[in-house]
Amino acid sequence: MARIVAPNREYNGTIGDVQFENGVAETDNPAVIAYCRGAGYEIDGHTEQREQAEPVDSRDVEYVRLGTPLRDAAVDPRPEDFLPPSSAGEADPHGPRVVSPGAHAVPPAPIVPGPVSPDPDEQQAAETEVAQRVLVEGQPATVVAERSRPPQSAPKAAWVDYAVSQGADxxxxxxxxxxxxIDRYGRDQADEEK
Known part of the structure; x- marks a missing residue:
């Protein structure tokens, strides 16, 4: 059984399953003994002296890059980029004509209402179009975000989303x-004017 004395002689707590009282505990638990030895506790009357590490001069450090380097998709667009900035590679990469739609529902682009398409290309096109119209062309987000009326064969969920985009609760x-x-929101504006 090892006798452990904490640097703080008033410590009353536990390390692992070992209870300290007034900075002292006894245990056979090798994990607790090893932890305490490394942390500067006195073990059976002995304290390990830690070697002081020499300060590192940053000029002597060899840098090794880990992971993928950062890349600005507005400057160096690639075909595999998802939701790349609009006009990337075509306009001034940091000018007002290049905007990134960002992830779905992330400002500054408005939220594109309705379900998120399971087809990434379709979703990317919708998000990019809305970001382009609002952030580059300056169209009001409320006008841009209005969804096209779904076909009558669309599932009810699509009609619910469309009704909500038209102001329904x-x-x-x-x-x-x-x-x-469909009866309430499925009529053309031309039909309503007749």
């Missing part, structure tokens, strides 16, 4: 039948 739209959503 989501809970009420979800409680409404698909036929009633």
């Amino acid at each position: 989501r809970e009420q739209a979800e409680a409404t039948s698909k036929a009633d959503l």
